[in-house]
Amino acid sequence: ISNAQLIGDRRKFLSILLTLKTEMDPESGAPKDDLTPEVKTWCKSLGCEVNTVTDVLQGPKKEILEAIQAGIDRANTQAVSNAQRIQKFAILPADFSVPTGELGPTLKLKRNVVYEKYEDIIENFYKE
16 A cells, blocks of 8 residues: 545545555656556465556455455554444555645645545445
């Protein structure tokens, strides 16, 4: 995981947007679709041969999703109440970066940009 954006302000429960660690374009600084060697190795250890974020998102990569869910479950054991537990997550198609607008010049996350850019995914978390 490269970046995580927790969602929950004025919501029924917490959810989280996750980005996988990807290679960066050296000229523009924008994230590429290619996963870093560390992520590829981690996925391979789970039994999944993937090279890109697209590979992860397109196929039913149950092992990867289960491993991420296990990490979220471990974090949830620290929660004091159910309101502090993360109930849903999504892997985003690209990492956050300055050129794509999610990060400011000091690499601080621009929450409003993330909310606007991924509004459909966020709203799907809370549909009943």
